[in-house]
Amino acid sequence: MEALKGVKILDFTHVQSGPTCTQLLAWFGADVVKVERPGIGDITRGQLRDIPDVDSLYFTMLNSNKRSITLNTKNEKGKVVLERLVKTCDVLVENFAPGALDRMGFSWERIQELNPRMIYASVKGFGPGPFADCKVYENVAQCAGGGASTTGFLDGPPTVTGAQIGDTGTGMNLAFGIVTALFHRESSGKGQRVQAAMQDGVLNLCRVKLRDQQRLGHGPLKEYSQHGRNIPFGDATPRAGNDSGGGQPGWILKCKGWETDPNAYTYFITQAAIWGNICDVIGKPEWKDDPGYATPDARLDKLTDIFDTIEDWTKTKTKFEVMEICNPLDIPCGPILSMKELAEEPSLRETGTIVEVDHPTRGKYLTVGNPVKLSASPPVVKPSPLLGEHTEEILRDFLGFSDQEITEIKASGAVGK
Numbered sequence: 001m002e003a004l005k006g007v008k009i010l011d012f013t014h015v016q017s018g019p020t021c022t023q024l025l026a027w028f029g030a031d032v033v034k035v036e037r038p039g040i041g042d043i044t045r046g047q048l049r050d051i052p053d054v055d056s057l058y059f060t061m062l063n064s065n066k067r068s069i070t071l072n073t074k075n076e077k078g079k080v081v082l083e084r085l086v087k088t089c090d091v092l093v094e095n096f097a098p099g100a101l102d103r104m105g106f107s108w109e110r111i112q113e114l115n116p117r118m119i120y121a122s123v124k125g126f127g128p129g130p131f132a133d134c135k136v137y138e139n140v141a142q143c144a145g146g147g148a149s150t151t152g153f154l155d156g157p158p159t160v161t162g163a164q165i166g167d168t169g170t171g172m173n174l175a176f177g178i179v180t181a182l183f184h185r186e187s188s189g190k191g192q193r194v195q196a197a198m199q200d201g202v203l204n205l206c207r208v209k210l211r212d213q214q215r216l217g218h219g220p221l222k223e224y225s226q227h228g229r230n231i232p233f234g235d236a237t238p239r240a241g242n243d244s245g246g247g248q249p250g251w252i253l254k255c256k257g258w259e260t261d262p263n264a265y266t267y268f269i270t271q272a273a274i275w276g277n278i279c280d281v282i283g284k285p286e287w288k289d290d291p292g293y294a295t296p297d298a299r300l301d302k303l304t305d306i307f308d309t310i311e312d313w314t315k316t317k318t319k320f321e322v323m324e325i326c327n328p329l330d331i332p333c334g335p336i337l338s339m340k341e342l343a344e345e346p347s348l349r350e351t352g353t354i355v356e357v358d359h360p361t362r363g364k365y366l367t368v369g370n371p372v373k374l375s376a377s378p379p380v381v382k383p384s385p386l387l388g389e390h391t392e393e394i395l396r397d398f399l400g401f402s403d404q405e406i407t408e409i410k411a412s413g414a415v416g417k
């Protein structure tokens with residue numbers, strides 16, 4: 001049984017952040033109706049295309065399990081259809097530039113008048129404040145949310161990460177807010193406004209860096225390798241390379257084959273509780289009782305040398321051999337897995353974390369499945385809709401327009417390919 005069966009979502013989202021949210025709700029079984037501009041649709045349909053005239057992977061990987069209706073919401077008949085959608089649905093999700101929905105004539109006040117049970121959910125780049133009116137994409141959010149200033153190496157520029165923490169991260173926050181508001185509506189009978197800003201989402205994911213910002217006021221951050229290298233701290237949380245960010249020092253180390261394979265590396269954590277196991281495995285049993293190495297505090301100023309010594313050992317093993325040897329000894333470590341390795345990993349296919357989908361015009365492709373697993377409601381990932389694929393059935397069956405009305409709507413140009 002699909003957990004969100006019966007929940008109707010008016011999906012006014014585009015690009016990545018909003019579509020991530022509504023795709024998650026669709027995977028959980030909500031009926032997601034994606035409203036797209038006739039002729040154009042979500043801009044990502046045509047971006048980064050790998051096959052001519054076929055919806056891009058960018059689009060298909062963000063819009064599975066949805067239905068698509070084309071609708072020009074600036075056309076008078078289009079506004080009538082949008083009004084019916086607002087009255088029919090439980091949730092409206094949008095991530096337009098600030099003010100776009102108001103400019104269409106659908107302010108929060110109007111939406112409440114039309115449907116007091118409506119949950120109106122938005123992603124914006126920034127919350128209220130100096131940048132509230134700005135348009136924002138992923139990397140802007142990473143930079144404005146503290147991700148970039150704390151990512152990269154000390155002697156390099158601020159760096160963004162390939163993980164879409166601004167877009168997908170915020171989309172997930174919004175989905176959580178929507179489900180919470182739906183839960184609240186059960187007792188209150190009323191909808192509410194749900195807002196998630198990308199800057200807020202990134203900053204939330206960077207909380208350990210805000211932690212370190214405050215700790216800086218009380219002395220150097222001793223677990224940062226910068227400290228061991230006697231480089232003074234400035235007044236803001238620095239970039240920490242591959243330092244672990246937690247209380248247990250870690251670093252990325254070369255493994256066998258690193259000279260030719262860019263991903264022949266492992267992440268290795270020198271967890272205090274198993275220090276003795278690490279000393280044995282790397283052939284340094286004398287470090288176990290040496291006062292200069294025996295305690296975490298004593299090791300802090302030698303971390304670079306310690307990781308160099310561990311690396312002398314990891315370089316003799318493949319990243320998988322390191323894992324096989326270290327795991328039984330409870331030494332936390334992890335291979336650096338390439339996208340190729342992840343795409344081919346059978347266990348991720350078995351759990352549905354990566355799925356193969358058959359698309360009517362593209363054929364088979366890989367996409368991510370739901371990263372959240374519900375025991376009673378396992379999701380089935382279906383292909384994304386073609387532009388306007390469900391226009392007719394949504395007008396007729398979902399919104400209840402008569403044949404005559406549908407003819408008039410079509411004649412007005414409000415819908416169409």
Ligand code: CAO
Binds near residue numbers: 014096101125167
């Ligand atoms: N019918 C008629 N008009 C429509 C329509 C439809 N079905 N769908 C959208 N439009 C109109 C909007 O009303 C808007 O018109 P106005 O500017 O006249 O109000 C116009 O299309 C463009 O919308 P937009 O400003 O949202 O799109 P953009 O490409 O210029 O900006 C983006 C894209 C992502 C920068 C912006 O939407 C934004 O900042 N969104 C919030 C933050 C966000 O989600 N960013 C993440 C995106 S993923 O990296």
